[in-house]
Every structure is written in structure tokens, then in C-alpha cells.
Amino acid sequence: MAWEVGCAIIFSVLLVRVSAIDIYHDWVVAADTSINPISFTQPVITINGMFPGPLINSTTNDFVHVNVFNNLDEPLLITWNGIQQRLNSWQDGVSGTNCPIKPGTNWTYVIQPKDQIGTFTYFPSINYHKVAGGFGAIRVNNRIVINVPFPKPEAEFDLLIGDWFYTDYKVVRSLVENQVRNFGNVPDVVLMNGKGPYGHPLSKTYESFNVTKGKTYRFRISNVGTTVSFNFRIQNHKMVLVETEGSYTSQITLDSLDVHVGQSYSVLVTASQEKADYYMVATPKLLNFTDNSTLVAKGVLHYANSITPVTGPIPSGPDPFDIGFSVSQAKSIRWNMTAGAARPNPQGTFNVTNVTLSQTFVLHGSISSINTMPRYVVNKVSYLTPDTPLKLADAFVNGTGVYKLDEFPVKSINDVAAYGVSVVTGTHKGWLEVVFQNDLDAMDSWHLDGFGFYVVGFGNGEWTPESRDTYNILDPVVRSTVQVYPRGWTAVYAFLDNPGMWNLRSQHLKHWYLGQELYIRVHDDDPNPAKEQPPPKNVLLCGGCLSNSFCLL
Known part of the structure; x- marks a missing residue:
């Protein structure tokens, strides 16, 4: 047997x-x-x-x-x-x-x-x-044996949109470190696939996508920037939202789509208009701009055999300061419960309607002074990267000398801001609730490595346990990066079935670089490689592993 x-x-x-x-x-x-x-x-x-x-x-x-x-x-x-x-x-x-x-x-x-x-x-x-x-x-x-919940598009396009600075990145880094409050909040330009805005005198080239009238195309749109959320739209064209970060969504038709730092979406666009060129634009959220500003990314949707250039003003979008619009749209993005994704069984087979929470983290993101220097903090702890990677230390000496497990306050705010190596226990195969509380007057977005999380709620002001009454637990979308609105909160559920050392971070580069992150250690005591992989044969060594023998394989 x-x-x-x-x-x-x-x-x-x-x-x-x-x-x-x-x-x-x-x-x-x-x-x-x-x-x-x-x-x-x-x-x-x-x-x-x-x-x-x-x-x-x-x-x-x-x-x-x-x-x-x-x-x-x-x-x-x-x-x-x-x-x-x-x-x-x-x-x-x-x-x-x-x-x-x-x-x-x-x-x-x-x-x-x-x-x-x-x-x-x-x-x-x-x-x-x-x-x-x-x-x-x-x-x-998808594997060919898995049905996709929409017809095969004529073609697929990757559209990477992100903010950009005119300055050498080493200079930008130094300015961010030393002028925390005053530098890095407003970029110089927003690029589409590494190209400047269409029609702007500073642009060396611009992005253009060729389409055929009557055909439908899949655009995979990602915000690869460092700080700016944007609203994306295409002149005279609707978009059908179908996927985000590995989850098929309930299909909704949109005039425009908010995409926050670190997020990715798939939309279907049908070339249903007269043969011509049409603006594709991404305008910043929570910033003032003019149509000709470098902060407005502009590309072109070009119909085959068209000789008609883009005309008219750029397509109008929502008020960039209208948080209500953004929250309403975010709440409308829901999981497609009947479609299969990577597996043939419906996504909705896995749901959160009756889960029992094992842990709750309430994480306040803010800015505090540490030794007179402003730093980004989570519950008043600013992450300080040790010389030895946590995973190396965890594998060989159980973290000794590198970090102390669970010193980080997961539900409270320290009285005094300080640096720390923040590592917390995540219960293996338990349900974790994370509440991201944004104490800043700016947008933020948060990402968890190793998992997709269920986005169950958004709210204004301070989260309380009673806020759970507002959660969507019927069909919350599953993704890995979620936005947190100024002075508001976002709540997610994650099932911690993936052992490892996993980074939980702000996707805003300045926040992340200056301390707004922590690690969740999800541990399975079973040493079977089927449960968690051992160090790879080519693992790099550094920090304490260079001066001690504890990391020898």
C-alpha cells in the first residue's frame, strides 16, 4: 500500500x-x-x-x-x-x-x-x-485546458505607465533621504511604456498602438511609477474590465479606470469608432494639471489605414480630487465567482463568507521624526534593513542576532518612533485580517508578497471593529496591491497557506525606501521540501554569513 x-x-x-x-x-x-x-x-x-x-x-x-x-x-x-x-x-x-x-x-x-x-x-x-x-x-x-471568461482578443498590449524625474536617480535618492517632506511628491513627467507625452516638445517619441476597426484588444495596464495614482481613459472608447493581478473580475464597462502605484489591470477595448487616431491618456490623481502638462501621459490609438490625426481636447475624466468617485469605482471591482482562473474550478469555490480570523493587524502608516530625521513608519516603527537577509538568518539560526520575532506592535502604535527590524508571526494556514490605516494626507498603496488578499473594505477616518459590518464578504476581489485613501482605511483578508518570509510594504517608493514595510514569517515545522523549498544551490551569502559559519550549506 x-x-x-x-x-x-x-x-x-x-x-x-x-x-x-x-x-x-x-x-x-x-x-x-x-x-x-x-x-x-x-x-x-x-x-x-x-x-x-x-x-x-x-x-x-x-x-x-x-x-x-x-x-x-x-x-x-x-x-x-x-x-x-x-x-x-x-x-x-x-x-x-x-x-x-x-x-x-x-x-x-x-x-x-x-x-x-x-x-x-x-x-x-x-x-x-x-x-x-x-x-x-x-x-x-492560461493553460489551454482552462476556459477564459471572454473571447480571445485580436491581440494583447502591455501598457506600463509611471511617473518619472528628470534628475539622475542617485541625486533623486539623496534628495529623498535628506528632504523627505519636500521632495519626491510631484514628479516631472508621466511616461507610457518609457515614452513621453504625445505632442509635447520635450518628448523624443510617444507610444502608439495599431488596431483594426471592428476588432477587440486586451490592454494589460500597470502603474510602474513611484508615487502617482492615475486615471486612464481612451478618447471615444469604452473599456471592459476583465482581470486584475491574477483574478478575473466581474465584467464592468468603464469610461475611465483608476490605477494606483503597483497595480495591474486587464481591459478589453473594441475598435468601434471611425478610422482615425484617438488619445490614450493617464491623468494624475490628487494633483492639479493642465491638458498640456507633462504630468498627463498621452499616447495614440491608431486605426489601420487612418490618415486622420488626433483632434480635439483630451477626453475628460473625473475630478482628480474626487475621492468619492475613486472609492465607488474601487468597490465596484468584484471577483468573478463563476470563472475558473489557473484551475478549472470556479474562483468562487474559495471565498470568505464563513472564515474564522486567526489574527488581525492594524497598521498605521505615517511619518515621524527619528533622531531629528523624518522617516516613514508603520505603528511608529521605521524598518531598518539588516546586513543579513531575514530569510538566511531564519533558515540557519532562527533569526538570532538579526531580528527578534514579534517585537513589532501589530495592533498598537508605539509612543516614540524608532527604527526596528519588523518581523511578525503569521499563523500557518490561518486567516489574517490586515487593516491599512493611512494617517497621511496623500494616497498610499500596499502590497503583500507570497499571497493574494481579499479586499473586503474601504472606509474614511479611523477603522473600528464595527467597521466589519460594512465589509463585502460575498465577492471581494483578490489581488496583491491595494490602495489606501488619504486619512482612510482599507481592510483585506489573506489565507496564510504559503510558508516563507514575506514582505508587506508600501508600494510608494519613498515610503518603502524610508521604512514603511515589515515581514510576515509564515512557518511550517515540517521540513519536507514539499512544504517549503530549502535554500537554492546558488544562494548568495552576505552579512553575517560571510563572517560566520552558520550559513554553510
């Missing part, structure tokens, strides 16, 4: 491996002054000479090998925004899981979008590199 069970397990593992393929990428990451999206010379972080970087086009369960050569003059890490790294936080590419790739060296990530589909991105995660580029799109396509 035992051998039959063993054979069955081996056979099932082989089936999983056979159903996936191995994809290989070699990337050279460098600072390039010859690629300038705007008429200013500055170093742009490119991958294989490309800005944005190459598309990772994969299918559910594929193994993607990315060999990263670091030709920068600084250490580098790349993270895979929304890819859950099932049982393998060793590949997550953040400071708490990986030693940086030193200049002049290379390291190979092996990422697997296990049981995932959807639209995601990658970007550099340390040294403020993201402000200079190094980002790109990730597509995870």
Missing part, C-alpha cells in the same frame, strides 16, 4: 512538471545614457538595452529562469510583483529574502507562477533603482 501511495505522489509530481515548460532569459542590467524618454540626458536603467525591460511571457506553472548580470556600479535585486513564489520565498528578490547581486556579477532567479494567471510586473527593489527604470511586464497565460 505504501509503495502505491508513493508512486501516486511521484506520478502527480511528474504530471505537474510535464505540464509546465522551462523558459530562459539572460538579462544585462545597466545604466544607459543613450536612451532618454525626455530631452534630458540622464542614466536610465535598462535590461538588454531596453526600457522598459523585456516581457516575461509565461503560462501557469512554467519555470522561468532569469539570469541577471548586474552591470550597475551598485548592488541590485529584482522582485516579481504579484508572483506568489509558492513555497519558495528564496526567489522573491527583496532585501529580507535575498543578498543583493554585486556589481559585475550575476545570479539566476527561478520563478514559477504556480496556480496563477494574470497581469504582473517586475522591478528593482533596492537602492531606489526603480525611479530610473529596470521594470517590465509579466504575463501569465
Whole structure:
């Protein structure tokens, strides 16, 4: 009987491996002054000479090998925004899981979008590199045996939109560190796929998408910026929302769509108008702008054989300061309960209508002074990155000398702001409720590595336990990045079934870089590799692992 069970397990593992393929990428990451999206010379972080970087086009369960050569003059890490790294936080590419790739060296990530589909991105995660580029799109396509809840589009387009500064990224980093309150809140320009606004004299080129009248196209839209939320729309065209960050949504028709920092969406657009060129625009939220401002990203939807250029003003959108519109739209984005995603069974098979919460974290994001320097904090703790990655220390010495588990206050605010290495316990296979409380007068967005979370609620003012009465527990959308409105709160549920060391962070780069993050340690005592992967054979060592023998494999 035992051998039959063993054979069955081996056979099932082989089936999983056979159903996936191995994809290989070699990337050279460098600072390039010859690629300038705007008429200013500055170093742009490119991958294989490309800005944005190459598309990772994969299918559910594929193994993607990315060999990263670091030709920068600084250490580098790349993270895979929304890819859950099932049982393998060793590949997550953040400071708490990986030693940086030193200049002049290379390291190979092996990422697997296990049981995932959807639209995601990658970007550099340390040294403020993201402000200079190094980002790109990730597509995870359905396996052919899984039905997709909409007809196959004529083509798919990746649209990466993000804010940009005219200044050298090292100068930007220094200004952010030393002028926290006064610098970095308003960028110089907003780019579409690394290109400047259509028609602006500073733009060297602009983005254009070619379509055929009568055909329908899928646009995968991501906010790859550092600070600005935007509202996206296409002149004289409707959009049908179908997916966000790995979840099929209930399909709703929109005139415009808010996309917050770190978020990704898929929309269907039918070329239903007369043959001509039409504006595609992204306007900033909570900022004043004019139609000709560099803060308005502009591209062109070009109909085949059209000789009619874009005409008229840019399409009007919601008031950028109308929080009510934004919240209402956010609440309308719901899970498609009947569609299958990475698996044939409906998404709605997994729901939160009757869950029992194991833990609740109430996390206040704000700014405080520490040793006279303003820093971003969570419950008045500003994360301080240790020399030894948390995952290394956790694997070899149970964190000793690197962090102290559960010192971080998950439900209260410290009296005095301080630095800390914030690591908290997440109950394995328990339900975690996280309340993001934004004590700032600006937008924020938060991301959890390793999981998708159910977005159950938004609210104004201070969250209380009674706020749960307003939650949507029937069909909350599942995603990995969620917005938190100024002086408001957002609540999510996460099922912690993925052992590892997982980063919970603000997606606003200045907030993240200056301390607004923590790590959730989800631990399974079973050492079976089927439960959590051991360190990879090529694991990089740094920090305490270089001066001590405790990290020897």
C-alpha cells in the first residue's frame, strides 16, 4: 500500500512538471545614457538595452529562469510583483529574502507562477533603482485546458505607465533621504511604456498602438511609477474590465479606470469608432494639471489605414480630487465567482463568507521624526534593513542576532518612533485580517508578497471593529496591491497557506525606501521540501554569513 501511495505522489509530481515548460532569459542590467524618454540626458536603467525591460511571457506553472548580470556600479535585486513564489520565498528578490547581486556579477532567479494567471510586473527593489527604470511586464497565460471568461482578443498590449524625474536617480535618492517632506511628491513627467507625452516638445517619441476597426484588444495596464495614482481613459472608447493581478473580475464597462502605484489591470477595448487616431491618456490623481502638462501621459490609438490625426481636447475624466468617485469605482471591482482562473474550478469555490480570523493587524502608516530625521513608519516603527537577509538568518539560526520575532506592535502604535527590524508571526494556514490605516494626507498603496488578499473594505477616518459590518464578504476581489485613501482605511483578508518570509510594504517608493514595510514569517515545522523549498544551490551569502559559519550549506 505504501509503495502505491508513493508512486501516486511521484506520478502527480511528474504530471505537474510535464505540464509546465522551462523558459530562459539572460538579462544585462545597466545604466544607459543613450536612451532618454525626455530631452534630458540622464542614466536610465535598462535590461538588454531596453526600457522598459523585456516581457516575461509565461503560462501557469512554467519555470522561468532569469539570469541577471548586474552591470550597475551598485548592488541590485529584482522582485516579481504579484508572483506568489509558492513555497519558495528564496526567489522573491527583496532585501529580507535575498543578498543583493554585486556589481559585475550575476545570479539566476527561478520563478514559477504556480496556480496563477494574470497581469504582473517586475522591478528593482533596492537602492531606489526603480525611479530610473529596470521594470517590465509579466504575463501569465492560461493553460489551454482552462476556459477564459471572454473571447480571445485580436491581440494583447502591455501598457506600463509611471511617473518619472528628470534628475539622475542617485541625486533623486539623496534628495529623498535628506528632504523627505519636500521632495519626491510631484514628479516631472508621466511616461507610457518609457515614452513621453504625445505632442509635447520635450518628448523624443510617444507610444502608439495599431488596431483594426471592428476588432477587440486586451490592454494589460500597470502603474510602474513611484508615487502617482492615475486615471486612464481612451478618447471615444469604452473599456471592459476583465482581470486584475491574477483574478478575473466581474465584467464592468468603464469610461475611465483608476490605477494606483503597483497595480495591474486587464481591459478589453473594441475598435468601434471611425478610422482615425484617438488619445490614450493617464491623468494624475490628487494633483492639479493642465491638458498640456507633462504630468498627463498621452499616447495614440491608431486605426489601420487612418490618415486622420488626433483632434480635439483630451477626453475628460473625473475630478482628480474626487475621492468619492475613486472609492465607488474601487468597490465596484468584484471577483468573478463563476470563472475558473489557473484551475478549472470556479474562483468562487474559495471565498470568505464563513472564515474564522486567526489574527488581525492594524497598521498605521505615517511619518515621524527619528533622531531629528523624518522617516516613514508603520505603528511608529521605521524598518531598518539588516546586513543579513531575514530569510538566511531564519533558515540557519532562527533569526538570532538579526531580528527578534514579534517585537513589532501589530495592533498598537508605539509612543516614540524608532527604527526596528519588523518581523511578525503569521499563523500557518490561518486567516489574517490586515487593516491599512493611512494617517497621511496623500494616497498610499500596499502590497503583500507570497499571497493574494481579499479586499473586503474601504472606509474614511479611523477603522473600528464595527467597521466589519460594512465589509463585502460575498465577492471581494483578490489581488496583491491595494490602495489606501488619504486619512482612510482599507481592510483585506489573506489565507496564510504559503510558508516563507514575506514582505508587506508600501508600494510608494519613498515610503518603502524610508521604512514603511515589515515581514510576515509564515512557518511550517515540517521540513519536507514539499512544504517549503530549502535554500537554492546558488544562494548568495552576505552579512553575517560571510563572517560566520552558520550559513554553510
